Amino acid sequence: MVHYKLSYFPIRWAGEVPRQILAYAGQKFEDNRIQQADWPELKPSTPFGQLPVLEVDGRPLGQSHAISRYLARQFGINGRCPWEEAQVNAIADQFKDYLSDIRPYNLVKMGFAQGDADQLYTETFLPNFKKHYQFFTRFLKASGAGFLIGDSLTWVDILIAQHTSDLLSDSGSVFATKDSIIDEFPELKAHQKKIHAIPNLKKWIETRPVTPF
Ligand SMILES: N[C@@H](CCC(=O)N[C@@H](CS)C(=O)NCC(=O)O)C(=O)O
CATH class of the missing domain: 3.40.30.10 (Glutaredoxin)
Structure with a gap:
């Protein structure tokens, strides 16, 4: 093995x-x-x-x-054909761009840099979050099956669902924010619930070590 x-x-x-x-x-x-x-x-x-x-x-x-x-x-969760694999890669790369755009905010929230977290939230995090969650919403709508790509789970569903979950007000994460911002993206909200209800993921999330990020 x-x-x-x-x-x-x-x-x-x-x-x-x-x-x-x-x-x-x-x-x-x-x-x-x-x-x-x-x-x-x-x-x-x-x-x-x-x-x-x-x-x-x-x-x-x-x-x-x-x-x-x-x-x-x-x-078996990397996309079902070369085209789906390429789409999965595109989402993963776009997510990296998003993280890079919000890096100054993240560093302050994680305690790795000093700065005005409220100002960075408004000026850096929020516009980039909205921009990217609009992109991701389009993929969910195109799939129609509740997944980002195709009609089955891929690893970018796990990537995005974890990020959404960190933003929820009751997540316990340093990135927890107001539920109202997630409510603007009902498809992403439903996506997080769906992915984290997959039995093996649910079990992992319930039993993993609790950390702030
Ligand atoms: N692009 C890399 C970035 C990895 C990265 O930044 N790792 C950090 C922790 S999140 C690290 O190892 N920091 C310790 C160091 O650079 O000495 C990846 O996605 O794996």
């Missing part, structure tokens, strides 16, 4: 989608959470000096989206 070891810091962030793909697939894996004090010694041995890293029978793979794509392909 293949041995999967996912190394990341003890937070959800970039490690959470690979973890959820493994959980969705019912795949046992080593959920290796690295404490900050242990990181400097480990860093030089990783492919790109960063985490997450997935080890597959000891072979390391870096970059969170590459890890997610690899796992998604193994477990």
